[in-house]
Amino acid sequence: MKFLHLILRSFFRSKRRTVLTILSITVSVALIAILQSVLATLDGFANNPDASNRIVVRHKVSITNMLPMRYEDWIRQQPEVEAVMGLQWFQGVYIDRRNFFPNFASEAEYVTAIFKEEIVDYSDAQYRDFLRDRNGCIVGKALADKFGWKIGDVISLQSEIFPITVRLTVRCIFRSKRPADEMGLHFNYKLLEEGVFYMKGRTGNFFVRVRHPDDVPKLIERIDRHFRDAVEPTFSETENAFQLEFLKMMGNYTTIIQMITGAVLVAILIVTANTMAMAIRERTIEISVFRAMGFRTGQILLLLMGEGVLLSILGGVFGLGLAWAMAGAIRNVAGTFLPYLQNFTIDFGTMALCFQATLGVGVLSTFIPAYRATRRPIVDGLRSL
Amino acid sequence: MNGEPIIRLRRLAKSYYRETLEIPVLQGIDLDIPAGGYYALMGPSGSGKTTLLNLIAGIDRPSAGELDVCGFALNGLDDDELAAWRSAYVGFIFQNYNLVPVLTAFENVELPLLLTPMGRRERRERVVEAMERVNLMDRMENYPRQLSGGQEQRVAVARAIVSNPELLVADEPTGALDAKNAEEIMALLEGLNRDLGKTIVMVTHDPKAAHHARHQIHLEKGVLDRTVEVNR
Structure with a gap:
């Protein structure tokens, strides 16, 4: 000292x-x-621990190939499955490409069941409005705040993947545990099916919620085995592995x-x-x-x-x-x-x-x-x- | 001066090596310096006087011979033991003062005491005492750059005596000073020898400075030429 x-x-x-x-x-x-x-x-x-009991099922060839929506019925019948939902990355542009945020066409009735850990706080009344309105959407609070959206506002998203522009009414605003999870938007899948003829009865991914994380490996194996000889075979993986694939693209x-x-x-x-x-x-x-x-x-x-x-x-x-x-x-x-x-x-x-x-x-x-x-x-x- | 040798050298030799070439600097030095003695080492450049001083001060090691200083056979001490010995028994005064520029005069003088178990208050008392001895009480908070050459050397003297060592070694202590300041430093050293009984070994070229010592040791080409008692 x-x-x-x-x-x-x-x-x-x-x-x-x-x-x-x-x-x-x-x-x-x-x-x-x-x-x-x-x-x-x-x-x-x-490595999102909240995603540990979610599986993403996609086409075996690539993420750009679509799967028949009917696969969902068989997947839902599996005893380990708590919920399943068709979800399609929409890549809609709001006014300007710089306003990027993740947006999806999702089967509305399953959104909160699948993303239970992300959509943690919302009004039941607003959610019912979202389910009732085919043009409705559910958005995170951070996203709504960023653009100043309020319930009832109408927004347009022009897809960069599909030849369609959707006009959506903000029906429900949800809160999450993390700000990043409040930056997403889901709208009714039917809107995509109606607007894009080749998406009728088809989807890019199924998000599957498994009752227990221990059941994930065997369910992945069973799904892929079941559809192995189908015209459109599947490739299933954990949501974390799926996200990692996107990151690897960098x-x-x-x-x-x-x-x-x-x-x-x-x-x-x-x-x-x-x-x-x-x-x-x-x-x-x-x-x-x-x-x-x-x-x-x-x-x-x-x-x-x-x-x-x-x-x-x-x-x-x-x-x-x-x-x-x-x-x-x-x-x-x-x-x-x-x-x-x-x-x-x-x-x-x-x-x-x-x-x-x-x-x-x-x-x-x-x-x-x-x-x-x-x-x-x-x-x-x-x-x- | 009680006559007991505080420095005892026998067949002391020192060589330097330039690659494989051996350059002898000191050869066969036999010397006894009694406690309380005041010796000036003199001789032409290259005669080995600074090397001899360094050996006596324990900052260099001999190539051969015996070297007993202050009751210790320095050849038998390892580096850390030698450092501890120096801090206890030797005070250094250098030609260029070698004060630490970022420390005040007080802090420079305090440095050797940091190696002792003394508390802050005791250290302060010792520093004040040493500064009084060199008559620099009013310069304690000054940095070396704020002092004259003579004052810097007086601070260096205070630093050398603050831990009360038995032996003071001075290498050309007046070499960088004008005549007036040189005379003051020599008077200071003489007083330390006379009043406090410090044994002083000093290297100098200056006959006036050497005249303040009680004995002059003349070296010639690394060999002890003669020892002369100074008549006053």
Whole structure:
């Protein structure tokens, strides 16, 4: 503790250099925290515990091939099944493509049964209105707030997949546990069947809710076995696996993010090592004087490494602060067109990871020049100018 | 001066190596310096006087011979033991003062005491005492850049004596000072030897400075040439 003031005094010996180094660490740590949080957010999306008892059934060939709606009857008869619903990704554009949000043609009567964990709070009266009105839709609160929609408002969605524009009346607004889950819109499947002739009796996916998650594997196997020899064979998977397939379309983002993180870490390591090497080199005589006075190797290492670690800790803390502020901006800005990012946050795990990484950088970048300084003969150090 | 040798050197030798080439710097040095002695090491450049001072101060190791200082055989101590020995027994005064620029005069003088178990209050008392000794009480909160060369060297002297070491080693303590300040520093060292009984070994080129010592040891090409008692 009595050496702390020595560390602090040396730390601010060259204020400009210290501030610039802290800034470079701050920016790098913020970048790492954001990248790792993006990864955590996407992973969370594909590892949604709320989706553990949901199966998505699609055409075996690809997600663009349709399945007959009649498959639903057989699936519903399976004892493990709690609910099943035909659902089609509509990709409707509201006024401008930049207003992107997920929208689906869904079998209205099953929407709340299938997405029980997402559609958690809604008015029964509004929901009944939605079921009664073929042109009705149910929307998340965050989405309604974003565009200022109220019950009874009419909105148009022009599909980018189907040659149809639907005019929908907002009939029900629901609340979810997470903001990202409030960014969706469901409208009555019949509207799609009526507007697009080749969608009559056909759907892109069935969402199946299983009574118990343990039954998921055997049900997947049974569904696919049952339809194996049909003209339109199925491919079933958990909802999380289905989401992961979409994420994979972005490429191997995990590797890309980890590579960028690694590169940034190496960059901070080099910057900090350079700063500490300079700081230690210009104090060669001073370190030798300390040693001559009787400071032992361990004490000199403590003083020098204390500076390096303090430098990286400050950079790390400021970096996490910056990342925290940026996370808010990302939620508010990017989250409006990338619903995945509605839940974007710097979680504790990411903060701990960044903190450990910066601590490691502080120790690694200082140890070698500090150790060398303690190994240099005192008389050589006193002679150097 | 009680006559007991505080420094005892026998057949002391030191060589440096430039790649495989051995360069002898000191050879066969036999020397006894009694406690309370004040010795000036003199000789031309390259005669080995600074090397001898460094060996006596325990910041360099001999190539051969025996080196007993303040009751310790320094050859037998490892690096950390030697560091602990230096902090307890040796005070250093350098030609360029070597104060830490980011610490005040008070904090510079306090540095050696950080290696002791002393509490803050006791450290403060010791620093004040040392600063009074060098007559710099009014400069305690000044940084080295706010002091003159003479004042800086007086702070360095205070730092050297604050832990009350038996031995003071000074390498050209007046080398960077003008005549007036040099005279003040020499008077200060003389007082420390006379009043506090500190053993002082000083390297100097300056005959005036050397005249303040009680003995002058002359080195020539790494060999002890002669020891002369100073007549005043």
